[in-house]
Amino acid sequence: MTTGTIPTTMRASVLLKQGVIEMQERPVPTPGEGEVLVRVGSVGVCGSDVHYYKHGRIGDMVVTAPIVLGHEVSGTVVGVGRGVSEDRVGDRVAIDPQVPCRQCRQCKTGRSNLCPFMEFYATPPFDGTFCDYVTAPADQAYTVPDSLSDESAALLEPLSVGLWAAHKADVGPGDQVLIAGAGPIGAMCAQAVRARGATDVVVTDFVDSRRERITSFGATRALHPVADAEEIAALRADAFIDCSGATPAVLSGIASTRGGGTVVLVGLGAEEMPLPVQLIATREINVTGVFRYVDTWPRGIALTTSGAVHLDDMVTARYPLEQVEEALNADADPLSMKAVVVVTPPESN
Structure with a gap:
C-alpha cells in the first residue's frame, strides 16, 4: 500500500x-x-x-x-x-x-x-x-x-553513538567524564553523559572554535591538550571517552582515568597503538570499544523531545x-x- x-x-x-x-x-x-x-x-x-x-x-x-x-x-x-x-x-x-x-x-x-x-x-x-x-x-x-x-x-543516529558510548562507560550521577575530541561525536557523547547525570564533563580539542562551542553541547570545561596538559594529567576521571582516534589523546586519557574507571574507544585512528599495560593492570581500568549501538532510538527520541539533548x-x-x-x-x-x-x-x- x-x-x-x-x-x-x-x-x-x-x-x-x-x-x-x-x-x-x-x-x-x-x-x-x-x-x-x-x-x-x-x-x-x-x-x-x-x-x-x-x-x-x-x-x-x-x-x-x-x-x-x-x-x-x-x-x-x-x-x-x-x-x-x-x-x-x-x-x-x-x-x-x-x-x-x-x-x-x-x-x-x-x-x-x-x-x-x-x-x-x-x-x-x-x-x-x-x-x-x-x-x-x-x-x-x-x-x-x-x-x-x-x-x-x-x-538521532550519531546521538546513538554517544548514548552507546555513555552506556559502555557506565556513566552515572555525579561522575566526572573526560572526552577527547570536540567534533560532532564528541558533542554527542558530552550530551549523552550529561543526560546520564555526569556533573563534570571535560572535553579536549586543539581547535579553538571547537573548544568554544562545546560548552553549548554538554561540556562543563574545554581544555587544550597541550596548553592545559597539567590540568588534564591531574584528573582522575570516572570514565574517558576517546572520539579523536589520536594515539596521544588515548594515552593521555588512560593516564587521567581513576582506578576502576572505564576507557571507551569511539574514534578510529591507527589500527595499532602502544598501550600502558602496567598502568591499566594496576589501576584495574576497563578498556572497551564502541561499534555502532543497540536499541538507542527510543531513548534518543525521549531525550531530544524532552529538551535534555539538543x-x-x-x-x-x-x-x-x-x-x-x-x-x-x-x-x-x-x-x-x-x-x-x-x-x-x-x-x-
Whole structure:
C-alpha cells in the first residue's frame, strides 16, 4: 500500500569511485515483507561518508563498486510491505540503519550491533540514503513526534553513538567524564553523559572554535591538550571517552582515568597503538570499544523531545541532494559542526 503517487524512478547521489560523485536516476525500491518505503527527508553527513568519499575505504571495508552514501536518515513512510499495518503510512520516522540477521548468537544475546551478517546503509556493498526513497524494516523505522524536526530525527543516529558510548562507560550521577575530541561525536557523547547525570564533563580539542562551542553541547570545561596538559594529567576521571582516534589523546586519557574507571574507544585512528599495560593492570581500568549501538532510538527520541539533548543547534550547513559533494567537503571549514543534506524540504512532506 502506498500514499499518493510514487514515481517509478528517483534521484540518487552515487559514489562511483574514490572522489567521484554522480547524480543518477534509479528505480524506486519496493518494500518487501515487514518493510516500509520511506521518502527521505534529511540525511546527516557522517565522518564515515567523508572517509569513503576521500579514501575509498575504512579499514577492510572497501568501495569496490558504485555506492550510495549516507546513513543518518529521517523521512516519511509512504508505503508498506506485506505484514505491515497501513496505519504506518504518513508516519514521520527516524531509521536505525542496521539490519542484523536476528538469528546468530550475537543477535540472540543482545549484541546485534556485532552481527557478522549485518547489512548497514552506506557500508559496502549496501547502498545508503543520499536518494529520494529507501526501504527499511518496519521495526527499525521509529515514529518521531511532530515537535522533532527532520534534521533532529536524522541526527538521532550519531546521538546513538554517544548514548552507546555513555552506556559502555557506565556513566552515572555525579561522575566526572573526560572526552577527547570536540567534533560532532564528541558533542554527542558530552550530551549523552550529561543526560546520564555526569556533573563534570571535560572535553579536549586543539581547535579553538571547537573548544568554544562545546560548552553549548554538554561540556562543563574545554581544555587544550597541550596548553592545559597539567590540568588534564591531574584528573582522575570516572570514565574517558576517546572520539579523536589520536594515539596521544588515548594515552593521555588512560593516564587521567581513576582506578576502576572505564576507557571507551569511539574514534578510529591507527589500527595499532602502544598501550600502558602496567598502568591499566594496576589501576584495574576497563578498556572497551564502541561499534555502532543497540536499541538507542527510543531513548534518543525521549531525550531530544524532552529538551535534555539538543540536536538542531548542531547543524551548521545544509545542502540539497544535488550538492552532496559539497556537503562531503563541508568539514574543511573549522567552524563546521554538522552538515545535513536536505533531500525533501519539510514543506514538501
